[in-house]
Amino acid sequence: METVRRQLAHRVLGKEVVAVDVLHLKTVRHSRRFAARVRGRRFAAVDRVGKLLIFSFTETPELFLLVHLKMTGQFFYRAGEDVSFSGGHSLDATFGDGDEWPHKHTRVVFTFADGAKLYFNDMRLFGYMRLVDRRTLGHVRAGFGVEPLAESFDPADFATQLRARRTSVKAALLDQSFVAGLGNIYVDEVLWRTKVRPWKRTHRVTRAQAQAIAVAARAILQEAIAQGGTTFQYFRETNGKHGNFRDSLAVFGRTGEACPRCGTAIRKRVVAGRGTHYCPHCQR
């Protein structure tokens, strides 16, 4: 989501929205006023908390647009006719695969004053857009736990908090109210790197392991961001190509393959209700 945020900011900041087409009401929480409330405004900033994007508008300091992509949400950006196309950027929509735009899964289309368009696609309709005031934004923000990427992130404090929980370490790391921004992929990678079994109880994780988990969480997110993210590009490439970081994943989606560290076959089982990949030899 951080890579999506950066790419969106690069594209839409300062641009005026001249039209909003809502193609599926559920995406905007069934708000029939959504389009009217966004039309005519300019994006001032794109922020993020956990996996939630927060857009603000110039000269409308009390209005915010929250966007959650959930499982299958994705943004595509197409420059206007009068703007030179800067190819190669992952946010640029790829045309020529036969799809017309908007296509079957396009839920919302923003049109900018310069003719550019931002498409929000979401096959499974889990994602949403929602307009909120500052007070509601505060409540939403308060529901998120610490950000591993924040400068204030403290591994020692994190270790204490993690060990105070009464659940599996996998469930704890997926809990956005505890630590914000880790999804199923990155949790599996963090636990592989720190050699901790996903179903291990948090109160049985050693202090050293807990701190290592904190350090690894931050490092893995930073590495993934540096490579352009995992999820976003995966979404785009439907013909066997993958996002850059996907090639760096040690265990996620590699059931049966050799552990990069010891060669043992990676296994998969359900932990905390999620498909979980791990090395039965390395992780204890």
Add this chain to the structure above:
DNA sequence: GAGAGTGTTGTAAC
């Protein structure tokens, strides 16, 4: 063709 699985999380139930 039926059934399981999919990157997330809000909600109901324990």
Add this chain to the structure above:
DNA sequence: GGTTACAACACTCT
């Protein structure tokens, strides 16, 4: 209060 199971949905893979 904390934690778990499941639903929301549409598609792909067994």
